[in-house]
Amino acid sequence: MCRSIKTLRPPVLPEEATEEEIRAAALQYVRKVSGFRAPAAHNREVFDRAVDVVAQATAELLDGLEIRGQGRQLAPESAA
Numbered sequence: 001m002c003r004s005i006k007t008l009r010p011p012v013l014p015e016e017a018t019e020e021e022i023r024a025a026a027l028q029y030v031r032k033v034s035g036f037r038a039p040a041a042h043n044r045e046v047f048d049r050a051v052d053v054v055a056q057a058t059a060e061l062l063d064g065l066e067i068r069g070q071g072r073q074l075a076p077e078s079a080a
Contacts, residue, residue, distance in 0.1 A: 005029060009062055017062055019055075026055035 005028045008017035030050045031037055039047040 008058070009065055009067060019059075022058050022062070023051065023055045026051045026058055029054050 005025045006021075008021055008025060030047060034043075034047065034050075036043070036047070
């Protein structure tokens with residue numbers, strides 16, 4: 001697969017992946033699958049739509065993953 005797509009979950013990333021990181025990975029995936037670095041004007045809409053769909057699926061995947069062995073970090077309670 002595309003070597004420039006990086007892992008977007010802990011422990012590789014110390015915190016949640018940003019929307020920019022997710023979109024960049026989606027773009028790299030669509031580029032690899034389509035074979036186009038930048039699509040021609042007549043393919044731009046379908047190319048961009050594919051990036052959006054892959055980014056959404058990636059965000060859903062990352063939100064649903066349970067990483068075993070990783071303690072959940074809870075936000076400290078504010079002092080009353």
